[in-house]
Amino acid sequence: MSTTEVIQSDKLSVPALSAMVVGSMIGAGVFTLPQRFASQTGVLGGLIAWAIAGSGMLMLAFVFRSLAVRKPKLDNGVYVYAKSGFGIYPGFLSAFGFWASACAGNTFYWVLITSTLKPLIPAFGEGDTIWAVIASSAFVWGFFLLIMRGVKEAAGINVIVTVAKVVPLILFVVVAVFAFKPDVFIGNFTGGYDVGGVSLFDQVRGTMLVTVFVFLGIEGASVYSRFAKRREDVGRATVIGFLSVLALFGTVSILSYGILPKEELATLRQPSVGSVLEVAVGPWGAWFISAGLIISVLGAFLAWSLMSAEVLLAAAKDRDMPAFLARTTSKDVPRNALLLSTIFIQLLLVVVLFANGALDFMLDLTASLALIPFALAAGYAFKIALTKDGYERVSAPTRQRELVVAAIAVIYTLFLIFAAGLQLLLLACLLLAPATLLYGFARREQKGTLFTKPGWAVFILVALGAAIGIIGLAAGFVSI
Template sequence: MSEKSRIGLAALTALVISSMIGSGIFSLPQNMAAVAGSQALLIGWLITGVGIIFLGISFACLARLRPELDGGIYTYARDGFGELMGFFSAWGYWLCTTVGIVGYLVVAFEGIGTFVDAPGAVVFGKGNTLAAFVGESAVAWLVYALVARGIREAAGVNLVATLVKVFPLLLFIGLAAYFFRPDVFMSDWTGASLATPDNPDVSVLTQVKNTMLITLWVFTGIEGAAVLSKHARSRADVGRATVIGVVVTLAMYVAITLLAQGVLPRADIATMENPSMAGVLAYMVGGWGKVLITVCLMVSVLSSYLSWTLYATEIPHLGAKNGAFPPSFIRLNKNEVPHGSLLFTTLTVQLCLFLVWRTGNSYEALLMISTSMILIPYLLVGAYLLKLSFAQRLAVKYRLIGAAATLYALWIVYAAGTEYLLFSVLLYLPGVLLFLYSQWRHHGTWRFNGWEKAVLVVLAVLAVPAVRQVVEKL
């Protein structure tokens, strides 16, 4: 690969940070306040902090132990658990990123709507109007053109955008620390005021569980440097960028959520419209704070859209090299960008935008889909390091790191509940058809071992209650 495609440590770190700091951070105060009191909030962040750091360290360890495995989240699952599980990891991750970037476009145009919409003249609404669809489609194809010019150029644009969007977040943290009042933070310590006649269970464990999918969503993107590992100037930078990005982002997330509940009572934040950071900042400094956060939100989601497009493009390309995706995804354009994979991703984004417009779905619905698809890929990363540590008789520290990351991922799966897991089953099923088609194109036959056949049977069995669940909701 030529030098023009190489990405340095600063740009890699910016990709990791930009991927995790998208839209979620701006709604985080309200999202967390709606489900947890201060005590559960602290416990939830403690679990998440430990778990996500071990997951980040797992990526760093695997980048050092298996530097020949490009693509991270897909190739780790494939090397550790076979072709089918590797494909499921790639498909789940690709769907997560693709649906996620659709959500970014939707929330960006919802933010623009706060400036141009009026009660009698809604232009962009929740990002699901005709005008929003046209604007979102234009941005999607502009990003397509930018990425097609080269991975390094797109990463450079993302670096600048990351610096722009982090500054207002640091300003919010500084002001919130100044306005923080311990008595406000402790006023609803146990979250007892969350209880309602329809939802009387407000135990600390329940509150902590309710924070888990929120915290998982805001950390999605931790794998960014590993996914683009083949473009790194140095393989050692992959691990460094991941750990630095996780620590920086975790510190900002914890500070924003904890300090916000010391500025305003939990119940007040829970009823705010999103982006709730805008409401909290407006309380501290006045109306200009809401404008600043809204503008920052739009810059943030668009830069995250760019970085996630890079990931969504890379994974099918790597999968095609191993027979998991169609051969047309292998070819590179003159700028060494997998154009077939990029076009497939952008067309899928366009289709999803059309469905959002026609169905009226909102950003929250897209987040549910995206988050449910990342559960299994993250679980397989920790499990692969754990398996590798025993198979190669590595130092005890690798076993502990792999075990901690795996336990955290299992806890997230448990906290997500059966509804999310069954919903993800329906999204994995179309992937099986793509995998069968790809295997036939590459090998002229289907190749499954006994373990993989058992997985397919389990998936087919789970599809029955999954379909029933969707029908009941309709």
């Protein structure tokens, strides 16, 4: 019996889908929050940043929920929403952007985990040495073999890991509450904007990409919507998972301001959650968090690998990517899609050897690539609410409410693109432009028109961005 047949007879419930959302979002990112936030802002900026990110991402959660209900026949939402709303080529860009984001995120995980092991294995350095890359590569291919055993088995492992990795974070919160120093917290409140430092707006803007990164996975239940018992369960799981994770992320980052001065937090070694706990309870705290980080990375790597392969598989089945990516094993594992993902992660690990600040670079690249599918999904939700597509039996107040939610989500994703900055946008174009060859091969297989007029416009913009990116790398105003 194939994996699909097993899942068909045992559909995923709300708790199981919620666990996939939580498991997808709680990865390595949460363990870096104290240092990343303190390097950009103080308590006030942090609170504002979480308010913006929480509200914006909640709107995106509601967007995925409404799309799952209004368009129940659309599976693997991140990809097909973009295609259905804006055409084949934008849909391809969404699929490829989501996939590339997942691969970059998985690369970030291995950079962080090897840098975490530096006290035990000094040769790993900050995760950017040849020995770190060799070790990471071995584990990446080991996970490839594990997932090839079957999607159901890997998903089951992820549920177990999700429970296990939350424990160190809960311990951190409890210890931080008891170690909290009000005077230190007050001293960190403004982040320095009141004494001639960086403005509050720029402080908040500087945190946006890391908030995007830690919330990646919010679309997890939507990606696995075809495995849900009921369509309504997808929306419920997305919102439940999101609110749980938002509370945890905000608590971890804000409580840290009550342990150490901002200047010291900003220079902590990653994973900074472990460094903060070490200050509070001693060296065992750092080791405990490091163990939690390793468990977290393993689970998140599984979840992201599954989601990224599912997206490539769906695009290939819809004939928007080459047909070889639609091939699966007898256990319903998307073999070639998974293999392509593993190869791309391997290439990114090689790039790590030459990157300046590999950890931050991979985090920011991951977040910026994810903005494309998020923005297109939000745009599609706005479009169908505006045109009443799928709202034939829905009351006017409900449609208007969902229209407003989608509009806010669109504004939020556009703000994120602005916050990411021109450099990351150009680097994203450098990946998307050559990837269009895959799109071209797929269109040739189908003997279809390469681009529509809007498709040509989008391609020209992507190609122009890539050209400027190449010039920027040569001139030095764009760097890896």
